Amino acid sequence: MTKTSYVNTRSYEIRWHGRGGQGAVTAAKIVAQAAYLEGYQGVTAAPSFGAERRGAPVSASTRISPQTIMVVSQVENPNAVVVLDHTLLKYEEVTSGLVKGGWLIVNSRRHPKELDFKGDFNVATADATRVCSNLRLIVAGLTVVNTAILGAFVRATNVVGLASIEKVISERFPNNTIDINLAAIAQTYEITKLEKIR
Amino acid sequence: MGTRDCQHICSESSPAIGEAGTTGEWRDAFPVIDQEKCLPVRQNKPSCFLCWLYCPDAVISRTIPIRINMQYCKGCGICAQVCPACAITMVNEEEFCPSGTD
Amino acid sequence: MSRKITRKASGWILDGNHAAAQGVKLSRVQVIAAYPITPQSPVTETLSEFVEGGKLDAEYIAVESEHSALAVCTSASMVGARTFTATSAHGLAYMHEMLHWAAGARLPVVLACVNRAMGAPWNVLNDQQDSISQRDTGWIQIYARNNQEIIDSVIQAYKIAESVYVPVMVCYDGYVLSHTEMPVDVPSQENVDRFLPPYKPHTILDPANPKNYNLVTLANPRVNAEGVLCHGYMELRYLLQEALQNSRETIIRAGQEFGELFGRSYANMFWEDRLDDADIVIVAMGSLAMEAIVAADMLREAGHKVGVLGLRVFRPFPKADVLKALKKSRLVVVFDKNISYGLEGATCSEIKSALYGSPINAVIRNFIVGLGGRDVKARELVAAVNKSLSSLKEGGLTQEYPEWLCAI
Numbered sequence: 001m002t003k004t005s006y007v008n009t010r011s012y013e014i015r016w017h018g019r020g021g022q023g024a025v026t027a028a029k030i031v032a033q034a035a036y037l038e039g040y041q042g043v044t045a046a047p048s049f050g051a052e053r054r055g056a057p058v059s060a061s062t063r064i065s066p067q068t069i070m071v072v073s074q075v076e077n078p079n080a081v082v083v084l085d086h087t088l089l090k091y092e093e094v095t096s097g098l099v100k101g102g103w104l105i106v107n108s109r110r111h112p113k114e115l116d117f118k119g120d121f122n123v124a125t126a127d128a129t130r131v132c133s134n135l136r137l138i139v140a141g142l143t144v145v146n147t148a149i150l151g152a153f154v155r156a157t158n159v160v161g162l163a164s165i166e167k168v169i170s171e172r173f174p175n176n177t178i179d180i181n182l183a184a185i186a187q188t189y190e191i192t193k194l195e196k197i198r
Numbered sequence: 199m200g201t202r203d204c205q206h207i208c209s210e211s212s213p214a215i216g217e218a219g220t221t222g223e224w225r226d227a228f229p230v231i232d233q234e235k236c237l238p239v240r241q242n243k244p245s246c247f248l249c250w251l252y253c254p255d256a257v258i259s260r261t262i263p264i265r266i267n268m269q270y271c272k273g274c275g276i277c278a279q280v281c282p283a284c285a286i287t288m289v290n291e292e293e294f295c296p297s298g299t300d
Numbered sequence: 301m302s303r304k305i306t307r308k309a310s311g312w313i314l315d316g317n318h319a320a321a322q323g324v325k326l327s328r329v330q331v332i333a334a335y336p337i338t339p340q341s342p343v344t345e346t347l348s349e350f351v352e353g354g355k356l357d358a359e360y361i362a363v364e365s366e367h368s369a370l371a372v373c374t375s376a377s378m379v380g381a382r383t384f385t386a387t388s389a390h391g392l393a394y395m396h397e398m399l400h401w402a403a404g405a406r407l408p409v410v411l412a413c414v415n416r417a418m419g420a421p422w423n424v425l426n427d428q429q430d431s432i433s434q435r436d437t438g439w440i441q442i443y444a445r446n447n448q449e450i451i452d453s454v455i456q457a458y459k460i461a462e463s464v465y466v467p468v469m470v471c472y473d474g475y476v477l478s479h480t481e482m483p484v485d486v487p488s489q490e491n492v493d494r495f496l497p498p499y500k501p502h503t504i505l506d507p508a509n510p511k512n513y514n515l516v517t518l519a520n521p522r523v524n525a526e527g528v529l530c531h532g533y534m535e536l537r538y539l540l541q542e543a544l545q546n547s548r549e550t551i552i553r554a555g556q557e558f559g560e561l562f563g564r565s566y567a568n569m570f571w572e573d574r575l576d577d578a579d580i581v582i583v584a585m586g587s588l589a590m591e592a593i594v595a596a597d598m599l600r601e602a603g604h605k606v607g608v609l610g611l612r613v614f615r616p617f618p619k620a621d622v623l624k625a626l627k628k629s630r631l632v633v634v635f636d637k638n639i640s641y642g643l644e645g646a647t648c649s650e651i652k653s654a655l656y657g658s659p660i661n662a663v664i665r666n667f668i669v670g671l672g673g674r675d676v677k678a679r680e681l682v683a684a685v686n687k688s689l690s691s692l693k694e695g696g697l698t699q700e701y702p703e704w705l706c707a708i
Contacts, residue, residue, distance in 0.1 A: 019224065029481050033313050036483055043313060046480035049425060049673070055224030055272065068483075070590040072476050073677040087223060141290070142226060200708045209421030 011042065011065040012159055013075045017094050018084035021054040023146030027082070028060035030150060033172070034164035035064040042069035054142075057088055064159065080157050083107060084128075084145055095119065101197070103156045107145050112195030124156035126192040132184050147181040151188030162189060213256075216270070221255065225273030227288040231264055235285035238262045249277035249286060314484040316477035319447040320386065320412045320470070321346035322484075323454030325356045326492040327410075330381040333361040333372035337391040338424045339474040340414040344386055366391035370398035370409070377407040378513065380501040382458060385409070388474055389416040389430045396434065399467075403438030403540060405514050406502065408461030408468070410454065411439075415586065415637075416474040417672045425673020426474040428586060432614075432638040432646045434469070438540050440547055441615040443586045444472040445571065447484045449612075452564060455492055459554045462499050464547045466540070471614075473587045473637075475673065487562050495561050544616040551613055569618035571610035574600075575625050578607030580685065581662075583634040583651060585611040588669070588676060592635070595681035606685065611647060619654040626655065629662045631692050633685050636702070637670040644702045663692050666702035680705055 014031065018024030025047040032045035042065035050058065061075040077097045086108040088094050095104060100120040108115065109130065112123035128148035137144050147169065154162050162185065169181050211217065233239045237246040239262055250258045257267040258277060266277075278286040314322070320343050324332070332351070334344035350356035359376075363369045366387050373383040387395065392413055402409050413431045417423040431441060440460060444450040450472050457468040472478060503513050521532040531539070552567050559565025573593050575581065580599070584592040589610030599606040609625055626632060636645025643649065648666035655662065665688040670676040684705065691699075 029313070032481055036311060036313055041483075044480055044482045045313070046475075049475060051218065053224065055226060056221075070593050071678065072473075072480070072587045072591055074675045076677075202708050 009065060009067050011063040011069055013078045014062040014080045015075050015078040016060040016082045017088050018058055020056045020058050021142050022084045023144055024058055024084050025060040027146040027150060028062045030165060030168050031160060032062045033168045034160040037167060038160060038164050040064050040066055042067050044069050082149060082153055084149055105152050105156050107149050111193050120197060122196045124152055124192055124194045126152035126188045128188050131187045135180055135184055137180055137184055148184035148188040151185040152192040155189045155192040156194055220269055221272050222269045225291055227273045227290050229266060229277050229286050230289050232285045233263055235283045237283050248280045252276050252280045311483060313481040314447055315479050315481045316447045316450050316472050317342040318346055319451040319484050320454055322486050323451040324384050325350050326487060326489055327455055327458045327496055329358055329384045331359045331376035331383045333363050333369045334385045335363055335366045335369050335391060337388050339416060339478045340386045340388045343412060366394040367398060370395040373409045374398060374402045374405060374407050377409050378503050379505050382499045383409050386412040388414045389418050392430045392434060399434055399437040399439060402467045406465040408465055410457040410461055411469045413469050413471045414474045414478045415471055423672040426476050427671045428637040431469060431471045435615055440466050440468040442470050442613055445587055445589045445610060447477055447482050451484055456554050456558055456566060458496055460550055463550045464543050465502055466543050466547060476587045491561050547616055569613045569621045571612060573608040575607035578605050579628055580604055580606045580631045581609055581626055581629045583609045583632060583647060585647060588635060588637060591676060591678050592681055594678040598678060598682045599685055617650050622651060622654040623658055626660055631688055632662045632664045633688050634666050635669050636666060639668050668702050668704045
């Protein structure tokens with residue numbers, strides 16, 4: 001380990017919120033892997049642990065840094081919060097700690113203005129559910145929005161490039177699911193609505 | 199004020215409504231009862247109630263007619279599975295939006 | 301955030317469980333016997349997939365308990381197979397009897413312990429009570445700070461175990477490492493083959509040369525039918541302790557050879573971060589040792605000369621090395637993710653034991669942290685050190701019992 005100080009190099013931190021079965025943890029891992037492929041030395045992706053059941057709220061975290069990451073404790077002040085299920089928005093802990101000027105990205109058919117958030121952060125929304133539903137991206141009866149929402153994430157934050165995300169999916173997903181997932185990402189990217197704080 | 203005030207010396211909990219939050223939100227399908235098939239309703243006397251017995255979350259009432267507490271029903275489908283009269287069907291919530299959210 | 305490209309854009313991230321499984325596969329393990337338990341299950345699930353898919357030429361035996369898992373591994377090891385099992389918490393406890401057995405029988409079994417809290421009450425999250433509870437069994441115990449160290453330690457474990465004939469436990473934090481993905485460089489099979497020669501057992505069951513191993517051995521030495529004076533129980537146990545004491549050389553040499561072949565050196569018993577000029581030393585083990593480095597940075601910013609001793613090899617406990625590393629210290633803050641109830645954190649006791657009789661007169665403070673998966677943040681470690689510094693000003697006596705970072 002080098003003697004570089006970690007005080008002044010903070011990771012870019014993302015917290016993901018979804019319900020069990022929606023793939024929030026996978027989304028966290030895809031972004032971490034994409035960042036690593038882009039050359040970031042430090043990445044981590046971790047699930048948070050609670051009721052392990054379809055439908056129950058789950059969260060995950062991603063950290064990205066140009067240096068090796070030494071922090072293993074939980075994310076407290078994310079730079080971005082991604083919400084795969086809008087019904088989770090009513091829970092305080094979803095946006096808790098989001099940094100000033102950070103991004104809240106929500107899978108919702110509503111415009112960011114309609115979500116009526118009062119906070120020092122930017123808001124992005126995209127109807128990933130509709131995109132995936134139209135594409136028939138359904139697994140065991142559930143519309144799976146975790147890849148689609150990555151399109152909104154990239155559009156809002158530009159922390160990693162679409163190309164890197166696409167590369168991860170092409171290499172890690174089963175062959176017959178690659179195209180549909182890439183389409184979901186691209187389409188969601190296009191329809192993402194951004195609302196920056198004034 | 200720390201946790202010592204709860205006065206437990208080992209981990210314990212008593213049955214209480216909502217211990218795990220509003221678990222009704224976890225559903226992706228909900229049970230619908232056909233009252234014409236339900237045995238206690240047809241006979242108008244306490245009988246069967248297997249749905250009440252088997253419900254893992256105790257959200258079904260042992261009453262005529264049966265009532266299901268939708269705030270906590272997780273949609274596991276066990277009631278539909280065990281009903282001998284096939285009076286319960288699970289309906290997908292896919293497009294169902296809880297009031298006040300979207 | 302600046303997009304600073306610091307390395308070639310390639311490589312995959314792995315979680316700790318997959319890193320361990322890759323290490324086992326590369327080590328060409330021949331027999332795997334395991335029982336699932338959270339958070340270890342993905343290790344053996346992955347291994348069973350490797351075996352099923354023809355990627356690992358091994359026998360995978362699905363046993364009905366962890367006790368059986370280690371019983372199968374010791375039996376297989378006895379007849380010359382390279383073996384592996386993985387477990388956590390109650391699973392490790394369930395095989396407790398066999399842990400003693402494997403060590404006493406001098407079998408080079410390698411076990412991955414994915415550190416998890418012990419019940420009661422039930423808790424599947426991380427702390428180190430499980431492996432710490434087994435520190436008396438005679439196993440070499442190595443703790444990994446991150447997923448790269450997991451895969452590297454598994455490979456080195458076989459080299460070490462098979463050189464000194466002592467089983468090795470590779471421990472890593474459940475969930476914090478086991479389920480967290482981070483960059484891991486997976487060594488090539490070619491290089492691992494160069495590093496790890498085939499296992500040469502000291503036991504073999506051969507009808508042409510019949511032997512009875514680990515038979516009832518009485519208190520006193522006795523002359524056998526061939527006129528040889530054989531060990532009593534105590535002499536055999538002396539040899540186990542001797543093997544552990546002497547294993548330090550093998551561990552360091554294996555770590556050095558590993559470094560030469562793979563570019564990452566493990567020629568140490570613990571990781572040192574800025575100990576050269578430190579008069580305050582934080583001691584931690586596993587992933588906590590990384591968070592401790594962040595804490596040390598914060599303390600250095602505030603003007604304190606803080607270093608981190610990230611303990612890697614817990615057994616054999618590196619007393620001499622610790623003594624040398626702490627010679628300038630006036631305050632040692634030991635963070636334990638475990639506790640020997642009725643006394644204090646295990647690492648703290650062992651640090652004190654290392655310093656006993658030496659001229660070092662450091663104040664030692666023990667903090668119990670992170671039990672049952674309680675999150676431990678760098679700033680909490682900083683606060684604990686600052687608190688200890690205040691106590692230091694008041695008077696140098698060590699407290700009777702450790703402080704806990706919890707919500708009581």
